[in-house]
Amino acid sequence: xxxxxxxxxxxxxxxxxxxxxxxxxxxxxxxxxxxxxxxxxxxxxxxxxxxxxxxxxxxxxxxxxxxxxxxxxxxxxxxxxxxxxxxxxxxxxxxxxxxxxxxxxxxxxxxxxxxxxxxxxxxxxxxxxxxxxxxxxxxxxxxxxxxxxxxxxxxxxxxxxxxxxxxxxxxxxxxxxxxxxxxxxxxxxxxxxxxxxxxxxxxxxxxxxxxxxxxxxxxxxxxxxxxxxxxxxxxxxxxxxxxxxxxxxxxxxxxxxxxxxxxxxxxxxxxxxxxxxxxxxxxxxxxxxxxxxxxxxxxxxxxxxxxxxxxxxxxxxx
Amino acid sequence: xxxxxxxxxxxxxxxxxxxxxxxxxxxxxxxxxxxxxxxxxxxxxxxxxxxxxxxxxxxxxxxxxxxxxxxxxxxxxxxxxxxxxxxxxxxxxxxxxxxxxxxxxxxxxxxxxxxxxxxxxxxxxxxxxxxxxxxxxxxxxxxxxxxxxxxxxxxxxxxxxxxxxxxxxxxxxxxxxxxxxxxxxxxxxxxxxxxxxxxxxxxxxxxxxxxxxxxxxxxxxxxxxxxxxxxxxxxxxxxxxxxxxxxxxxxxxxxxxxxxxxxxx
Amino acid sequence: xxxxxxxxxxxxxxxxxxxxxxxxxxxxxxxxxxxxxxxxxxxxxxxxxxxxxxxxxxxxxxxxxxxxxxxxxxxxxxxxxxxxxxxxxxxxxxxxxxxxxxxxxxxxxxxxxxxxxxxxxxxxxxxxxxxxxxxxxxxxxxxxxxxxxxxxxxxxxxxxxxxxxxxxxxxxxxxxxxxxxxxxxxxxxxxxxxxxxxxxxxxxxxxxxxxxxxxxxxxxxxxxxxxxxxxxxxxxxxxxxxxxxxxxxxxxxxxxxxxxxxxxxxxxxxxxxxxxxxxxxxxxxxxxxxxxxxxxxxxxxxxxxxxxxxxxxxxxxxxxxxxxxxxxxxxxxxxxxxxxxxxxxxxxxxxxxxxxxx
Numbered sequence: 001x002x003x004x005x006x007x008x009x010x011x012x013x014x015x016x017x018x019x020x021x022x023x024x025x026x027x028x029x030x031x032x033x034x035x036x037x038x039x040x041x042x043x044x045x046x047x048x049x050x051x052x053x054x055x056x057x058x059x060x061x062x063x064x065x066x067x068x069x070x071x072x073x074x075x076x077x078x079x080x081x082x083x084x085x086x087x088x089x090x091x092x093x094x095x096x097x098x099x100x101x102x103x104x105x106x107x108x109x110x111x112x113x114x115x116x117x118x119x120x121x122x123x124x125x126x127x128x129x130x131x132x133x134x135x136x137x138x139x140x141x142x143x144x145x146x147x148x149x150x151x152x153x154x155x156x157x158x159x160x161x162x163x164x165x166x167x168x169x170x171x172x173x174x175x176x177x178x179x180x181x182x183x184x185x186x187x188x189x190x191x192x193x194x195x196x197x198x199x200x201x202x203x204x205x206x207x208x209x210x211x212x213x214x215x216x217x218x219x220x221x222x223x224x225x226x227x228x229x230x231x232x233x234x235x236x237x238x239x240x241x242x243x244x245x246x247x248x249x250x251x252x253x254x255x256x257x258x259x260x261x262x263x264x265x266x267x268x269x270x271x272x273x274x275x276x277x278x279x280x281x282x283x284x285x286x287x288x289x290x291x292x293x294x295x296x297x298x299x300x301x302x303x304x305x306x307x308x309x310x311x312x313x314x315x316x317x318x
Numbered sequence: 319x320x321x322x323x324x325x326x327x328x329x330x331x332x333x334x335x336x337x338x339x340x341x342x343x344x345x346x347x348x349x350x351x352x353x354x355x356x357x358x359x360x361x362x363x364x365x366x367x368x369x370x371x372x373x374x375x376x377x378x379x380x381x382x383x384x385x386x387x388x389x390x391x392x393x394x395x396x397x398x399x400x401x402x403x404x405x406x407x408x409x410x411x412x413x414x415x416x417x418x419x420x421x422x423x424x425x426x427x428x429x430x431x432x433x434x435x436x437x438x439x440x441x442x443x444x445x446x447x448x449x450x451x452x453x454x455x456x457x458x459x460x461x462x463x464x465x466x467x468x469x470x471x472x473x474x475x476x477x478x479x480x481x482x483x484x485x486x487x488x489x490x491x492x493x494x495x496x497x498x499x500x501x502x503x504x505x506x507x508x509x510x511x512x513x514x515x516x517x518x519x520x521x522x523x524x525x526x527x528x529x530x531x532x533x534x535x536x537x538x539x540x541x542x543x544x545x546x547x548x549x550x551x552x553x554x555x556x557x558x559x560x561x562x563x564x565x566x567x568x569x570x571x572x573x574x575x576x577x578x579x580x581x582x583x
Numbered sequence: 584x585x586x587x588x589x590x591x592x593x594x595x596x597x598x599x600x601x602x603x604x605x606x607x608x609x610x611x612x613x614x615x616x617x618x619x620x621x622x623x624x625x626x627x628x629x630x631x632x633x634x635x636x637x638x639x640x641x642x643x644x645x646x647x648x649x650x651x652x653x654x655x656x657x658x659x660x661x662x663x664x665x666x667x668x669x670x671x672x673x674x675x676x677x678x679x680x681x682x683x684x685x686x687x688x689x690x691x692x693x694x695x696x697x698x699x700x701x702x703x704x705x706x707x708x709x710x711x712x713x714x715x716x717x718x719x720x721x722x723x724x725x726x727x728x729x730x731x732x733x734x735x736x737x738x739x740x741x742x743x744x745x746x747x748x749x750x751x752x753x754x755x756x757x758x759x760x761x762x763x764x765x766x767x768x769x770x771x772x773x774x775x776x777x778x779x780x781x782x783x784x785x786x787x788x789x790x791x792x793x794x795x796x797x798x799x800x801x802x803x804x805x806x807x808x809x810x811x812x813x814x815x816x817x818x819x820x821x822x823x824x825x826x827x828x829x830x831x832x833x834x835x836x837x838x839x840x841x842x843x844x845x846x847x848x849x850x851x852x853x854x855x856x857x858x859x860x861x862x863x864x865x866x867x868x869x870x871x872x873x874x875x876x877x878x879x880x881x882x883x884x885x886x887x888x889x890x891x892x893x894x895x896x897x898x899x900x901x902x903x904x905x906x907x908x909x910x911x912x913x914x915x916x917x918x919x920x921x922x923x924x925x926x927x928x929x930x931x932x933x934x935x936x937x938x939x940x941x
Contacts, residue, residue, distance in 0.1 A: 381803070401806045401807045401809075402806070402809060405807060405808055406809055410808070411807055417803065417807075418800075418804070419796060419799075419801055419804070419805070421796060421799065421800050421865065422797070429790075430793050430794065430808060433790060433797075433809060434809040440791070440818070443785065443789045444782045444785055444786055445782075446785035446786075446788065451600075454596075454600060497808060497809070
């Protein structure tokens, strides 16, 4: 009985008695949700354009952040380092298109997927070889990101909003808006949507697949860079982030692989729910539940909706 | 031929579909379709593209579940079939776009057709000796007979993904035959074949029907083949049945001609 | 010239259905077994046995396990590390409760627990496929690793949070713990791996193996010819996890000697998956080849530069290793998706028709 009380009633009593803590947790969940959503956004872009489920997206986040910090440490001014990192991401996109996508075109999805495992390890290896395996500080101040916090007195307590987190939320929104505009209203966007619909049909009307792939992987690289800066500024830059980046997978499950709004909603749901669960139910289980909660949520959703919350139901034909 | 068809038509009903309606969202694939298949006959299902022929086969072997209607199989009334039940009760099937196990050899593909008839459990399977091996050999014999019958000895150990289309269709027929079906559903067994391959396939179909007495339901676009092979023909158009008769009569049917040639009326 | 099958006719199905139908192959496998059982322990020093041979066998067993699931049944899994952990922790608990019972029994029993857990996490596979299923196995991986860290009961409430392997004997001879010699541990590992490989090979050549491959190649068609999908997939999960669980128990008891929960992290899952990919999906031989390559590569990388007089930091070697493995994965997927095993087949085919090109 007592256990049932602890599971079913007590957490809500806590929420009621300390609403400021609840608000604080909600805010933090929201911010980490935004970052999950950004990683997932990179996945979605690539998945739509090339049908590749890019496992390496999380590593691209770390790799770009590492490159930025590494360049700065080597004496390059911060803004120039930012531009150079973007250039590196472009080179990476071209390299991936040439060396991975093009030779593997028309292979089963699963083969391409596993190739991105290889890409993951390759990028970790290169990144650590060049910049070393130790953790680094993100150059947040040099990139003019705000620091400090705003204390909002509310709900009988104080809710602390990090300025950096607010900036992260704004940058994420701007990125999403920009991508939406590009893909809805430009020529490249139209070509992208055509490729997403059918590779063959797009080819037959003269759209260059290779060009689109480079653009999309580059766009995903830029999204990764933005994510990497935000994330790095909130904690630190190291390949340990890889494990966190994997959480984009459950986010995608919830949001569907092809929907940009889905990725955002999925990210927010995962971010919020895992923070709440850890705070109110985690202590019952010894804590540390954030490592697996997102996956279990996704698993439960899948059992009831095998194609995710927003995914389309596919009629199997034979 | 005509004599035979009259005899068969008078025979026992093996399977009957009654008032089948199937919808996907707003699209009606089948609309109140009823017909029967008599034991031992070759029954053709024809119709223009998108008429619902493949959907009909999918309903018969339980891959799609119709919203309305019933299926009667061997006197048993079922509102819906399921694939496992169909397979266990002797309904085998080939597919429009060959559905073979591409990574496996011809021999292994045919052996999977025997899966239902093999029942040695995990213990003996782990040892692969004694009863499991005896069972394996017993079924290998049956499969080798089918390989002989279909004249595919030479490709026994070739992964089917590497075979040309015509041979793949033949292997697929072999896999269906390995199930020793009572009712064999063939979905366009002759598409993409040249004349010679078609003739071979016709011969196999007639022999399966004649020698083993297997009832066959057949979808085919080649009218010559349909008219020569089948005892009775059912014609679908836009999910409705528009004709159901012996081939000679169907050929003259005004509604059928209109459906195929697009004549108004 | 030696590798010819000319004149070897099979006059009955039993002979034709042997796993090694060609005489030279049968001789070859006997020679390999003789070398493995007698030659390696005699010639290889304890460094070789402890660092190369025994770990290789353990990895190969885990790779066979994952290969049954991924290569044969077509279900991608990143939960291998977790399932190996289940085997190790179960074995540890069992030998704590019943120290008198032979440890090999508990190593094999550890696999049973892993099989049960594997089947449990395999349940969603009926409804979800592909990438979606990957998330289910990731859930298993992260949840299990969390459990290994947070449930003190699993490691007997040790302060260190690790499991320490006690000394256990077989017929009076210590085979685990500090007093067991590298040779005994190697021989025990070899016996287990050979026996389980033989069973796995029997399985994939029979009805069950065929139904797995049918599900892999086209699950809808498999269902329509009467193969029940859920039992087939669950059996694959269970048997795959069994082998992984046994490998996990061996990893701790015959190799590491003690283990922290981080041993069974997602990195282990990746390592085993890479062995399967590089070795060859859907090939038992490939599991051995892949395990050999992935396990030996870093050892060689560590050993070669000093031998050449180069001085490379050990962390650099680790990074180089990651790079090479990553590049190898991509290279194999591009050039030879069926991995080392297919290269081996091609080589054998060349040998058969030598000196003619075909």
